[in-house]
Amino acid sequence: MAATTRLTVAQALVRFLAAQHSERDGRRQRLLPAAFGIFGHGNVAGLGQALLQNATKPAPEEAPLPYYLARNEQAMVHTAVGFARARERLQTLVCTASIGPGSTNMVTGAALATIDRIPVLLLPADLFATRRAGPVLQQLEDPRSQEVSVNDAFRPVSAYWDRVNRPEQLPSALLEAIRVLTDPAATGAVTLCLPQDVQAEAHDWPLELFRERTWHVARPVPEPEALARATDVVGAARRPLLVAGGGVIYSGATAELTRLAEVSGIPVADTQAGKGALPGEHPLSVGGVGSTGTAAANALAAEADVVIGVGTRYTDFTTASRTAFAAEGVQFVNLNIASFDAAKHSATMLVADAARGLAALTETLGEYRVPEPYTREVADRRRAWQQVRAEVTAGSGQVPPAQVEVFGALNELLGADDVLINAAGSMPGDLQALWRSPGPGTYHLEYGYSCMGYEIPAAIGVRLARPTGEVVAIVGDGTYQMMPGELATLAQEGLKVIVVVLVNHGFASIGALSESVGSQRFGTTYRRREETTGLLSGEYVGVDFVANARSYGVAAEQVATVAELREAYARAVAAEHASVLVIETDQLADGPPASNGWDVPVAQVARLTSTQEAYAEYQHFQAKQRHHL
Structure with missing residues (x-):
């Protein structure tokens, strides 16, 4: 009879994950070297207990699975994506969240990972499989089926999805999950939904399940x-x-x-x-x-x-x-x-x-x-083009400077081993045209999902994956306000990242797009509402980004010019801790000259002259589109 050991489902899961390795070109590494998580009533007694036991009283044969605490569930998925990208998709991180909003907060991260073809393992807590306590707190009740939970929202945004309703189902689910994580043609978010009672249920597991496994990442040759x-x-x-x-x-x-x-x-x-x-x-x-x-x-x-x-x-x-x-x-x-x-x-x-x-x-x-x-x-x-680039990034010396002038300075300041991180707004467009990357892995742009809030969490993942070199996350003030909490994670873990916040009082990218489609930058700036017009067209709403960053335990300073930014950046590089540098930029300054278009439909009928003119331009653009048949 095969040797067995008695563990809970969560304990068996942790032990299995810690024993998985990937290999390519003779280089072998832990596939899942750490776990991020936020605990609640859905997973605190299951995965939370299992991770604690792994850290304090592991079995002699059990490898460690270090735990990191995040502030936001979406953010920890972004961190896993940043880590996996920096590791060429040969390693990734585990992310667990509690039932309900904790788990569904990860759906956006799952969509990003699957769209970008990046492996991440998500372990959302779920309902009681026995249904003895339903409806539980935070349960979605579907009158058509008692099998449905909010975790079904992960199905369309996962490369693989499963629900473990019985301990006996765990081995096959885990093996399929790792298969997808290590398949470069099929990878993305892998979601294993774990009912909270099943997580804590004990079972006799064959020891063979926990042996070290090496998953060889394929390099298919051409036919x-x-x-x-x-x-x-x-x-x-x-x-x-x-x-x-x-x-x-x-x-x-x-x-x-x-x-x-x-x-x-x-x-x-x-x-x-x-x-x-x-x-x-x-x-x-x-x-x-x-x-x-x-x-x-x-x-x-x-x-x-x-x-x-x-x-x-x-x-x-x-x-x-x-x-x-x-x-x-x-x-x-x-x-x-x-x-x-x-x-x-x-x-x-x-x-x-x-x-x-x-x-x-x-x-x-x-x-x-x-x-x-x-x-x-x-x-x-x-x-x-190099001549045009030099002229655009040189700037005019105006205060506040143009965004492209800031990028020109940073491109000079970052070294060959440093990593630039960005995701959303007008910045990716300017950066794709203007940034000169010294080599692979140094330009980290998330533009498959272009998810605001990605940058700071991803910087944590990149920092964990690349201990040397600077990791620089560039964010606009709109993006910054969506996910600043992970600055506390940087402070807690003592991780050095440089965050550069460009303040343009709103959504500069959508402002420019709005103007191009005849919508006059409506609803794209952080302004107070005017009583006379009822519009958000009054004074700018001020946010003290320096004070905000410092409140999370991170060093921060404000600069006014690109010259001051250079000096502040040198101080941030010399520091041993994370830093936030804040600079205001001109929202209306020109970017690099456009040489191509993008399809954003314009209203076909309108009373606004600006929209009518934009629609005429849009028809001209549509005439150039073609299918390659």
Whole structure:
């Protein structure tokens, strides 16, 4: 008879998770090295007790699973995502929350993780499986079924979802969960719902369940016939453009990308997730492509005869809402580990790991080289954009400065091992066009879900994953006010992160967008309501961000100019603790010159002249959209 041990479901779960490892290219690491959690009546006696026992009285064979306390459930999922991205998706964190609002607070984080294809393990508490105490506090009662709980909201935003209603179900659920977490083509948020009574239920578990397991992360190679088809298309190209997405970085394929570019002369544009796959200073790096791309990349995209997408999902910002790749007869070759993405735009599909696929394509292309006139054009366009970039980021010396001037200074201040973190607002657009990333992992933009509040929690995850170098989170005042509580987590854990808060008194990004669609920046600034008009158009509402940050136990200071910001940044780098630097920026200052558009529908009928004019422009944009069939 197989040897067993008697543990609760939660205790068995913790012991199992601590014994899981991932491996790729001979490098083995703990898959789930720590857990974040907030406890309540749904999980305090289950997972809370199990984590405490793991930390204080573990079994001799049990590995530690360190526990971190977060302030917000959504934030701890963002922290796990930041950590997993910094670890190239080979490691992630566990997140547990109590029944009800604690668990549903994680739904936004789950959506972000699944959309961005980042592994996270979520363990939301659930109802009583026995139903003996229902309806329990915070229970959603569905008259159609007693099986439904609020945790069913995780189903559409999870890469894998399960509910463990019996102890006997736990082993199969865990094995499926880890399978998905370590599958680079299928990963995302993995949600295991844990009824609160089941968490505390004892069961006799086979010791075999808790043995150390190593999950090998696959590197699929291209099918020979598919590789031949892709080679034929690329080999005939006169004006090819490679679009590097996040898959290049997650697969560690930067060396293979660089070699293909240098051997063939094919220029490389990047998405938000792919920036840094080819360093910004490389002569074949033409910068971001699409709605917020560089003029160099977008000009090349507009006339490309073959677009080679590597590890990209082709979001609407990358394709400028299907207007970026405008050449008649343009063809796509998509190298992606997921066939779903490889098939987009009627592409010649190359389903494989990015590193393996790039290496194979370089070999089969042989002596292929882009025509010399195209090489000169790429260099000329890149040089012209670099001149524009220098002029834009230099600024005018005005006070308050333009946002782009702040970015120019920070780009100079951050070193080769430092990480920039951002997610939402007008900043990602400016950064994609202007930021020169020195290499993979240094530019950390969450733009699949573009979730306000991501930056500070993600910085915690990146800091845990990368002990050296500076971690710099740039946030607007709107984003800051959504998730400042994690500053207390930084202080509690003694983690050093530099947070730069740009104060523009509202939502600058949506303000500019509102103006472009004829809505006159309505409802986008933090102003008091005027009694005469009833509109939010009075004086600015002041928030003391320095005092707020200090109240969480973090050092903070206000600066007025970019020169002062440079000095304050030097002090923050020299410090051993977290710092918040606050600077006001001009909400109406120009950003980098736009070279492409984005589809945001405009009201077809309106009494406002501004809306009528915007709709006329929108019709012109729509005429340029196309399906690649």
